Amino acid sequence: MDETIVHAYGVVDGNEPLTGFPPGIADTHVWVFDAEGFGAIVSRLPAEGFGIQDWEQNASNVSWLGRVARQHHEVLQYACMNTAVIPMRLPSLYRSLESLADTLHAASDRLMQDLGRIRGKLEWAVKVYRTPKEERAAAAEGSTSGSEYLLGRSRALSARSADREQLRERVGEIHDTLGEVSVEYVRNQPQDAALSGRREQMLLNGAYLVNRVDEPHFLELVSEIADGSLAEGVMVEVNGPWPAYNFTGDAGSIAAEAVR
């Protein structure tokens, strides 16, 4: 038999009869393993191709990592639409199901607490970008030569720089307004253009833990904000719901010394 490594995607309540997962990493079969009162969402990865050295070698290989990250995420996405799930950070590898169970046992208080905290809630992402509106207008209108184009663009840039402070305040307001409808909320570092793949500057990269019953209200608010946003020079993007990645992180991290 080929050697395997256990990968854990996340943790759910014990006795959670969740089935029908999408394929896991490397298209492996995903199931819920009953571990010390918790359900661990797991699959067995081939040790060949997913051993420590493979992860290390592929750590900056975006196509490898991207595929693995998506499969990890899709499993959690499926789970979160059906029950409360604590996502585990990628990668989360164990030599055996027994050692995973031991680990979860050592962390059980924390896990129980986190599961209770996120039950009935999911994460929404709201991003605000600066609209390069003036720039586009300047480029389109009457620039018959390259120098006129650049001059217009340069003027537009100066005007925008004057608005910068105002925009910053507005973005803070947006974040807090959305926070009022959320149980917890966090402002992440804006993604840089290389990561977001967008030319527009990201001003807000917010994550909001929202009660499922409050989702309509939350989205209504986003919509209202968006209605006035173009005049303010920004563009609002919402997506979700996500597993509560942003709300089970550092607070729920479990120290290495807990196990062996």
Next chain:
Amino acid sequence: MSSDGSGLQRMPAGRGTPDYVPTHPRSDSLADVLERVLDKGIVIAGDIQIRLLDIELLTIKLRLLVASVDRAREMGINWWENDEYITQLEDEAGKDQLGDLNRRLEALEGRVAESPQVESTRVGREGGRRGQG
């Protein structure tokens, strides 16, 4: 861009919810996925320990930054802060670059005007310019 005049980015619709709300994060938002699964979520130390993020930051050579910007800064990786593409819209330095580009462009235009046989080059450049705007 949005089609309704508001600044809301419309996303694929689903399940009878308002059409700007996807019921599932778009699976093609790789940046969002990577940002979350590599840098968020619970860390439970297993018996096989791989701090992927750290290893990755030590070896990253790619233009695509697969990590939170904060972590990268802690590690002293900040190439994008000096990247023209990213900073040109922001900095005073950007204006200088524009001035410089402007001068170079004018010089090129002068040359193009003097040599009709390179007319096609000029057309090509203007096409590219419009596309960018």
